[in-house]
Amino acid sequence: MQSLLEAENSKAFILLKDGKIVYEWYFGNFTSDSLWYWASAGKTLVATLTGIAQEEGLLNINDPSSMYMGNAWTSLSPTLENQITIWNQLIMTTGLDDGVPDHYCTEPSCLIFIANPETRWAYHNGPYTLIDSVIEMTTGQSFNSYFNQKV
Numbered sequence: 705m706q707s708l709l710e711a712e713n714s715k716a717f718i719l720l721k722d723g724k725i726v727y728e729w730y731f732g733n734f735t736s737d738s739l740w741y742w743a744s745a746g747k748t749l750v751a752t753l754t755g756i757a758q759e760e761g762l763l764n765i766n767d768p769s770s771m772y773m774g775n776a777w778t779s780l781s782p783t784l785e786n787q788i789t790i791w792n793q794l795i796m797t798t799g800l801d802d803g804v805p806d807h808y809c810t811e812p813s814c815l816i817f818i819a820n821p822e823t824r825w826a827y828h829n830g831p832y833t834l835i836d837s838v839i840e841m842t843t844g845q846s847f848n849s850y851f852n853q854k855v
Contacts, residue, residue: 715740749855750835751794753847756854762842765790772838778815790838792821793831802828810834
């Protein structure tokens with residue numbers, strides 16, 4: 705197994721059984737302390753951390769996102785913007801246009817109306833990544849600090 709993982713340019717491999725680490729391998733210069741970009745796999749962790757913050761009473765996923773990020777975080781009118789909730793951001797139903805040139809852009813000029821929230825699903829990273837800011841604002845900690853403390 706190790707040779708296959710190494711041949712496939714794996715950086716790390718952990719095998720769990722009954723919630724405990726059975727095997728843990730690292731390849732090349734990668735170690736247990738190495739940082740790695742998780743891409744979309746990190747969305748599960750963001751959602752988990754958002755749930756923890758809600759459980760602690762720090763936020764409510766059904767609240768308008770502007771309640772936490774302030775007004776004008778998008779280019780929408782205040783009425784439309786206030787319809788977008790943290791839940792919409794989590795499940796990618798904000799109604800914001802995913803056809804913008806930069807899917808990671810979080811500037812209001814990139815967050816433009818295409819449909820009412822919950823009427824259209826689109827894989828759009830910009831609005832999703834703003835949840836990190838909500839976590840930081842509601843916890844008073846950096847996202848990483850809160851994550852390390854809770855997860």
